[in-house]
Amino acid sequence: MAEDTSRRDFLKSLxxxxxxxxxxxxxxxxxxxxxxEAQQPKGTIPDKPFKVGHMTFFTGAxxxxxxxxxxxxxxxxxxxxxxxxxxxKRKIExxxxxxxxxxxxxxxxxxxxxxxxxxxLFTGVTSxxxxxxxxxxxxxxxxxxxxxxxxxxxxxxxxxxNPHYIFRITNMQSADGVTAAVGTAMTWPQVRKIAHIHxxxxxxxNAFDHFTVAINKLVPGTKVVSEGWxxxxxxxxxxxxxxxxxxxxxxxxxxxxxxxxxxxxxxxxRYDLFKKMKFTSMIAFGVAPHAIGKDHPQGVIAGIHSNYYxxxxxxxxxxxxxxxxxxxxxxxxxxxxxxxxxxYVAMHMFTMAVERANxxxxxxxDDDAIISxxxxxxxxxxxxxxxxxxxxxxxxxxxxxxxSINTSDYDFQILDPKRMITIPIRNITxxxxxxxxxxxxxxxxxxxxxxxxx
Amino acid sequence: xTMVTVLSRRLLLSAAVILALLVILPSxxxxxxxxxxxxxxxxxxxxxxxxxxxxxTGLLSFGHSAYFGMGAYAVAFIVKYLKITSMEVFLIGGxxxxxxxxxxxxxxxxxxxxxxxxxxxxxxxQVLWSLAFKFFxxxxxxxxxxxxxxxxxxxxMAPGQDKMTFLAHRYYYYVLIIFxxxxxxxxxxxxxxxxxxxxxxxxxxxxxxFVGVQVRKYRFVAxxxxxxxxxxxxxxxxxxxxxxxxxxxxxxxxxxxxxxxxLGGFQTFVxxxxxxxxxxxxxxxxxxxxxxxxxxxxxxxxxxxxxxPAGIVGxxxxxxxxxxxxx
Numbered sequence: 050m051a052e053d054t055s056r057r058d059f060l061k062s063l064x065x066x067x068x069x070x071x072x073x074x075x076x077x078x079x080x081x082x083x084x085x086e087a088q089q090p091k092g093t094i095p096d097k098p099f100k101v102g103h104m105t106f107f108t109g110a111x112x113x114x115x116x117x118x119x120x121x122x123x124x125x126x127x128x129x130x131x132x133x134x135x136x137x138k139r140k141i142e143x144x145x146x147x148x149x150x151x152x153x154x155x156x157x158x159x160x161x162x163x164x165x166x167x168x169x170l171f172t173g174v175t176s177x178x179x180x181x182x183x184x185x186x187x188x189x190x191x192x193x194x195x196x197x198x199x200x201x202x203x204x205x206x207x208x209x210x211n212p213h214y215i216f217r218i219t220n221m222q223s224a225d226g227v228t229a230a231v232g233t234a235m236t237w238p239q240v241r242k243i244a245h246i247h248x249x250x251x252x253x254x255n256a257f258d259h260f261t262v263a264i265n266k267l268v269p270g271t272k273v274v275s276e277g278w279x280x281x282x283x284x285x286x287x288x289x290x291x292x293x294x295x296x297x298x299x300x301x302x303x304x305x306x307x308x309x310x311x312x313x314x315x316x317x318x319r320y321d322l323f324k325k326m327k328f329t330s331m332i333a334f335g336v337a338p339h340a341i342g343k344d345h346p347q348g349v350i351a352g353i354h355s356n357y358y359x360x361x362x363x364x365x366x367x368x369x370x371x372x373x374x375x376x377x378x379x380x381x382x383x384x385x386x387x388x389x390x391x392x393y394v395a396m397h398m399f400t401m402a403v404e405r406a407n408x409x410x411x412x413x414x415d416d417d418a419i420i421s422x423x424x425x426x427x428x429x430x431x432x433x434x435x436x437x438x439x440x441x442x443x444x445x446x447x448x449x450x451x452x453s454i455n456t457s458d459y460d461f462q463i464l465d466p467k468r469m470i471t472i473p474i475r476n477i478t479x480x481x482x483x484x485x486x487x488x489x490x491x492x493x494x495x496x497x498x499x500x501x502x503x
Numbered sequence: 504x505t506m507v508t509v510l511s512r513r514l515l516l517s518a519a520v521i522l523a524l525l526v527i528l529p530s531x532x533x534x535x536x537x538x539x540x541x542x543x544x545x546x547x548x549x550x551x552x553x554x555x556x557x558x559x560t561g562l563l564s565f566g567h568s569a570y571f572g573m574g575a576y577a578v579a580f581i582v583k584y585l586k587i588t589s590m591e592v593f594l595i596g597g598x599x600x601x602x603x604x605x606x607x608x609x610x611x612x613x614x615x616x617x618x619x620x621x622x623x624x625x626x627x628x629q630v631l632w633s634l635a636f637k638f639f640x641x642x643x644x645x646x647x648x649x650x651x652x653x654x655x656x657x658x659x660m661a662p663g664q665d666k667m668t669f670l671a672h673r674y675y676y677y678v679l680i681i682f683x684x685x686x687x688x689x690x691x692x693x694x695x696x697x698x699x700x701x702x703x704x705x706x707x708x709x710x711x712x713f714v715g716v717q718v719r720k721y722r723f724v725a726x727x728x729x730x731x732x733x734x735x736x737x738x739x740x741x742x743x744x745x746x747x748x749x750x751x752x753x754x755x756x757x758x759x760x761x762x763x764x765x766l767g768g769f770q771t772f773v774x775x776x777x778x779x780x781x782x783x784x785x786x787x788x789x790x791x792x793x794x795x796x797x798x799x800x801x802x803x804x805x806x807x808x809x810x811x812p813a814g815i816v817g818x819x820x821x822x823x824x825x826x827x828x829x830x
Contacts, residue, residue, distance in 0.1 A: 107794035108794060108797065145794070146790060146791060147790065147794045147796065150790045150796065151750050152647070152746075152748050152750055153744055153748065153750055153751065154786065154787075154790050156744055156745065156746075157539075157542070157787055157790075158787070158790055158791055160535060160538065160667075161535060161539075161787060161791050162791075164533060164534055164535030164538075164667065165533070165535045165536075178645045178646065178748075181646050181647075181746075182646075182647065182745070182746055182748070185649065185745060185746075186745060189666040189667065189745075190667065201646075203646060208646075208649070249636070249637075250644060250645040251639075251644060251645055251646050254639070254644075281645075
């Protein structure tokens with residue numbers, strides 16, 4: 050990198066695209082995960098029900114983001130059961146638990162589900178505060194686990210560096226901060242003074258760290274003029290909002306999520322915050338779509354945890370998404386969020402792995418056979434292609450973010466499907482084999498390998 | 504006199520039966536139930552310590568999460584910085600650390616009584632919570648700190664051994680023995696002249712002072728013992744849970760310790776023990792079976808305060824007495 054790299058060239062090298070163009074070439078190539086295998090399963094399959102434990106937020110401010118996860122899971126389970134269950138025989142039975150009970154109670158509950166209820170698969174989990182606690186417990190319990198979210202890098206970097214039983218489907222957390230930074234650099238390269246408001250726990254710090262390391266490469270000369278760290282679950286953001294405004298920033302960056310975010314944007318409106326500065330969020334539209342009112346500011350970067358929004362991939366370019374959104378709407382009378390998609394895909398992915406393992410071993414495959422099929426699995430879901438990396442058991446799909454817009458099609462505000470930003474995930478997360486870093490592998494990877502644009 | 508011997512013989516008999524049950528339980532129940540009971544016994548140690556202040560000294564602390572959390576974090580720091588995983592070192596470290604914090608906080612708090620005491624203990628415990636929460640490069644913040652399987656009396660868990668089996672057998676017995684030892688020591692304390700002096704302070708501070716009890720000093724010592732007991736519970740809890748997070752330093756956890764004690768009955772010696780074990784089952788099953796678990800716990804608390812102010816053990820005792828009188 051001896052020569053100077055311009056921002057435009059570097060963004061081009063990241064493969065960032067805007068709009069629906071990237072996906073058109075790919076559409077229609079693969080069959081969806083929802084299609085049942087036509088073949089009969091090999092060997093005799095017991096017809097004992099297959100018990101699944103599902104944990105997410107059912108109460109509190111986090112529920113507006115977390116609870117749709119359960120709905121996605123149930124939709125998938127009902128589809129699989131309509132085909133006779135797993136391998137046509139084993140009907141899925143779900144037991145649910147409220148993640149809001151707190152980390153320690155969640156650890157107890159996971160043990161109860163496995164040891165007392167004899168679940169064979171555990172899914173769900175929303176908060177990054179919980180996966181590092183539950184991951185090691187799942188390994189101790191030898192419990193097949195597919196975390197839907199709780200996407201902290203810390204889980205694979207530190208808590209469970211060599212996972213065997215646990216997997217995770219939604220994008221790695223560091224992608225969030227980097228995606229927001231790339232979106233900002235493309236849209237508002239003139240910003241210099243940046244204010245931050247993030248929830249005061251690992252996710253907020255992760256978002257802050259990765260946004261900052263990436264924006265420093267993409268827009269040299271920026272500086273942080275204000276930081277606000279409200280506690281997770283806060284509903285009064287007044288002091289943080291006024292503090293950000295008084296610093297007169299060009300841009301406010303925030304990773305406040307769920308019901309907290311809904312409260313924050315409504316309060317920010319009262320202070321005309323969005324008229325005074327640009328706004329980039331990692332996860333504003335991560336909530337159930339109908340939770341965002343038409344009063345939300347338009348044209349801001351309203352992130353979706355770099356995962357999925359139901360209006361994209363756009364209608365009939367990626368039929369898998371149309372079918373999923375329709376089915377979900379018919380079942381729940383609302384639209385899915387990225388958690389719904391994650392939980393839905395997780396169950397279908399598991400089914401796919403069970404079917405493949407059955408072809409190899411016959412009968413009901415043991416956990417190790419299923420794990421061997423999950424590792425390295427690549428398939429397509431409503432959001433696009435997904436790859437499960439065999440070394441860290443993490444799901445990777447292209448990161449997306451977008452801009453808020455009001456349309457007459459929905460009575461809530463949506464992400465503009467014509468202006469979606471898509472970034473190949475390979476270009477914004479640390480590759481396999483990259484040494485574990487501090488605070489994360491992706492952080493050190495960006496710091497060491499990205500050029501500072503001129 | 505005969506009444507007393509009959510009572511104590513009956514007491515000994517029922518204690519022996521309960522002890523025998525506790526010893527054979529791991530072979531009779533599935534591992535999960537045993538692990539759950541370990542949690543209950545550990546909380547019972549914390550509640551015993553707490554009740555030395557509430558039931559015997561008449562001081563309602565709303566900050567016992569501080570000592571429980573200090574015990575747990577001391578263990579986590581021993582692992583993180585000293586790379587030691589011996590359970591005996593954990594226990595000593597946990598007790599010393601929590602006693603040190605109790606000495607500091609106690610020095611400030613015993614100058615006050617009633618609501619002022621309660622608020623001060625609460626405020627001080629919240630200071631520790633925010634330290635654990637904010638100094639994430641030391642404490643791990645909300646991610647907490649992990650604690651690996653400890654060695655018991657120098658014996659490591661065999662490689663490849665199932666952690667659940669370890670927790671449900673060896674660790675359970677370890678907890679049980681410490682619980683029984685803690686129980687015996689607390690029994691001696693509350694029945695000693697020191698314990699009687701505490702009760703005198705509880706019943707009438709002024710009179711106690713007039714008969715020569717050094718009220719503040721006695722309160723301080725009670726505070727110290729109480730904190731150390733709760734710290735011991737924290738140190739035992741953390742290997743069972745696998746990690747420690749700021750949640751156990753938060754005042755809501757202090758509220759739980761109060762709940763244990765009120766549920767069991769704070770005017771009796773065994774009340775807090777029963778309360779802790781019962782609460783642990785109650786919470787676990789409420790969380791496991793309904794998303795309205797907070798409602799369930801809330802209703803229990805309301806019913807408790809309105810209908811059973813003496814708690815489970817207090818009410819059982821009263822019923823027993825009434826039955827005996829009727830007979």
